Amino acid sequence: MKVILAKSAGFCMGVRRAVETTLEVIRKEDTGVSTFGPLIHNPQVLNLLEERGVRVLREIPEKESGTVIIRAHGVPPVDKEKLRLAGARIEDATCPHVVKVQVIIKKYLKQGYATVIIGDRNHAEVEGLMGFAGSLGRVVSNLEDVNSLQLEGPYIIVSQTTQDETIFEDLSQSILKRFPGGRVFNTICDATHKRQEEVRSLCKDVEAMVVVGGKNSANTKRLAEIAEDMGCPVFLVETEDELDLEEVSKYECVGVTAGASTPTWMISRVLRILEAIPAKGESRLKQYGSRLLWFLLATNIYVSIAGGALTYTSEKLQNNVPGASHFLIAVLYLFAMHNLNRFTDRKLQKFNDPLRTLFYEKYRWPVLVISALSLGLALTLVSENGLKPFLLLTGMSIFGIFYSVRVIPRAAITNIRVRGLKEIPGSKTFLVAVAWAFVTTLVPALSDSRIPDLTTLAVLLFVLVLVFIRSALFDVFEVQGDRIVGRETLPVCIGEHKTIYILHILMVILVLLLLLMPLAGFMSGVSFWLLPGIVYIFGLTQLYRKGMITQGPKLEFCLETVFYLLAGLAWLAKV
Numbered sequence: 001m002k003v004i005l006a007k008s009a010g011f012c013m014g015v016r017r018a019v020e021t022t023l024e025v026i027r028k029e030d031t032g033v034s035t036f037g038p039l040i041h042n043p044q045v046l047n048l049l050e051e052r053g054v055r056v057l058r059e060i061p062e063k064e065s066g067t068v069i070i071r072a073h074g075v076p077p078v079d080k081e082k083l084r085l086a087g088a089r090i091e092d093a094t095c096p097h098v099v100k101v102q103v104i105i106k107k108y109l110k111q112g113y114a115t116v117i118i119g120d121r122n123h124a125e126v127e128g129l130m131g132f133a134g135s136l137g138r139v140v141s142n143l144e145d146v147n148s149l150q151l152e153g154p155y156i157i158v159s160q161t162t163q164d165e166t167i168f169e170d171l172s173q174s175i176l177k178r179f180p181g182g183r184v185f186n187t188i189c190d191a192t193h194k195r196q197e198e199v200r201s202l203c204k205d206v207e208a209m210v211v212v213g214g215k216n217s218a219n220t221k222r223l224a225e226i227a228e229d230m231g232c233p234v235f236l237v238e239t240e241d242e243l244d245l246e247e248v249s250k251y252e253c254v255g256v257t258a259g260a261s262t263p264t265w266m267i268s269r270v271l272r273i274l275e276a277i278p279a280k281g282e283s284r285l286k287q288y289g290s291r292l293l294w295f296l297l298a299t300n301i302y303v304s305i306a307g308g309a310l311t312y313t314s315e316k317l318q319n320n321v322p323g324a325s326h327f328l329i330a331v332l333y334l335f336a337m338h339n340l341n342r343f344t345d346r347k348l349q350k351f352n353d354p355l356r357t358l359f360y361e362k363y364r365w366p367v368l369v370i371s372a373l374s375l376g377l378a379l380t381l382v383s384e385n386g387l388k389p390f391l392l393l394t395g396m397s398i399f400g401i402f403y404s405v406r407v408i409p410r411a412a413i414t415n416i417r418v419r420g421l422k423e424i425p426g427s428k429t430f431l432v433a434v435a436w437a438f439v440t441t442l443v444p445a446l447s448d449s450r451i452p453d454l455t456t457l458a459v460l461l462f463v464l465v466l467v468f469i470r471s472a473l474f475d476v477f478e479v480q481g482d483r484i485v486g487r488e489t490l491p492v493c494i495g496e497h498k499t500i501y502i503l504h505i506l507m508v509i510l511v512l513l514l515l516l517m518p519l520a521g522f523m524s525g526v527s528f529w530l531l532p533g534i535v536y537i538f539g540l541t542q543l544y545r546k547g548m549i550t551q552g553p554k555l556e557f558c559l560e561t562v563f564y565l566l567a568g569l570a571w572l573a574k575v
């Protein structure tokens with residue numbers, strides 16, 4: 001099925017900020033974190049926060065010793081003051097767009113203006129705004145409210161930030177007709193405006209719309225209403241389980257959008273299900289091709305062969321004759337380690353990669369047995385190449401297996417955050433790159449009884465940087481899910497933008513290595529041929545940033561394909 005994802009789908013700035021603020025507070029404080037009211041309107045995210053110890057305060061307690069986070073919708077100022085008096089440390093995550101409306105109301109109240117808020121009376125944001133407007137505040141949701149509205153003196157009109165543009169226009173005109181002279185502030189936020197406009201235009205290109213988001217999220221419901229008004233059949237779902245597959249598969253082209261509080265991983269899960277529905281008239285060959293690709297990715301066969309391909313490129317860069325046993329050792333080792341690590345990580349991966357988690361749950365024993373056999377075979381093969389490569393690969397295997405183990409038990413020391421290697425922020429990305437560099441470059445060198453020279457080191461550095469970029473990009477794509485479950489990857493620690501910035505610098509370093517090392521005599525001329533591979537990775541980051549490619553099997557396939565591409569280019573260089 002053809003699926004078009006709205007570019008604006010996913011967390012808006014305000015929701016992202018509120019969630020990140022909360023996760024940052026959890027990182028610093030182990031206990032005593034709560035939000036005043038639900039942080040955002042998405043039950044899945046709220047459940048995850050609850051699992052991480054975040055309580056939801058429904059009422060202001062008499063005494064509160066922990067940190068209370070004010071949600072994105074804001075609260076009346078009096079509630080904030082009461083929380084402070086109760087002893088809470090306040091962390092205000094009110095969205096800056098909502099703060100802007102609060103400031104307008106406050107400013108005009110001082111000058112004696114009443115405030116008419118066009119919005120849902122029971123919505124948390126409107127309740128908060130009413131707290132600023134005081135007794136001069138009025139809420140208008142429909143024409144009946146306009147007809148029964150009572151106003152005296154000067155007044156302003158503002159909007160709930162997630163209000164529908166057309167409703168706001170219509171109602172504010174009706175109010176002005178009844179009470180001329182009011183000042184109108186269209187305070188609908190950009191994110192909402194953009195999202196609604198995108199749905200309107202997407203509806204013209206698709207046969208049906210799938211809207212993903214919390215059932216109690218006003219902006220999600222509004223997106224569904226807009227699509228319905230455009231005459232588009234709508235599937236409003238909170239999770240992928242709610243999709244009516246029989247009904248949705250009647251369409252050939254479906255649009256997907258999501259409310260401002262829907263996390264990316266939830267959208268990806270829906271996308272994966274929709275994309276797996278065969279398009280009408282799709283050939284059997286294409287269907288089998290998609291299934292085969294998914295199988296190769298889920299079982300880590302695709303990435304393992306990619307590692308083997310990198311061994312070939314590494315040998316060509318060193319002007320060596322690529323050996324079949326080096327290729328095989330890398331494939332077997334990477335197959336075993338990827339499966340074992342992803343298996344131990346499966347619970348944390350369930351948000352970013354639910355299908356793979358299900359796969360590991362279902363085929364737990366075959367995966368473990370085949371991985372163990374694969375590792376055993378890799379060690380047997382390498383043992384035939386000498387003691388040094390055998391010891392290196394054995395050391396790497398032991399290290400890889402115990403990487404996930406918490407060496408410091410919680411019962412022994414309670415007040416430290418890092419209890420094992422895996423919990424060192426960003427460690428996994430770096431160690432994966434080191435493992436790949438060793439198995440594709442150092443193990444072959446030692447196997448051939450070569451003493452690693454500057455050429456080996458230069459190629460080792462190239463592979464290390466390349467695989468680091470690949471692994472860190474996966475971290476960038478999965479940042480939202482990782483953040484929620486508390487995985488401390490590089491983008492979680494320093495942010496997506498800074499990570500991508502660093503990766504761009506590393507890409508420049510790769511280009512310089514490929515250009516300069518052959519001139520210094522430390523790499524073969526094959527290196528020049530590899531430059532398009534770096535351009536390819538850069539292109540992928542740009543496509544992702546522009547929302548043209550999303551997290552999921554396609555992206556995984558595209559990213560791992562870089563190693564096949566480089567090997568292909570290295571092979572061409574021979575011709």
Ligand code: SF4
Nearest residue numbers: 012014095097161189
């Ligand atoms: S929808 Fe707009 S106002 Fe509401 S939290 Fe998001 S950015 Fe802020």
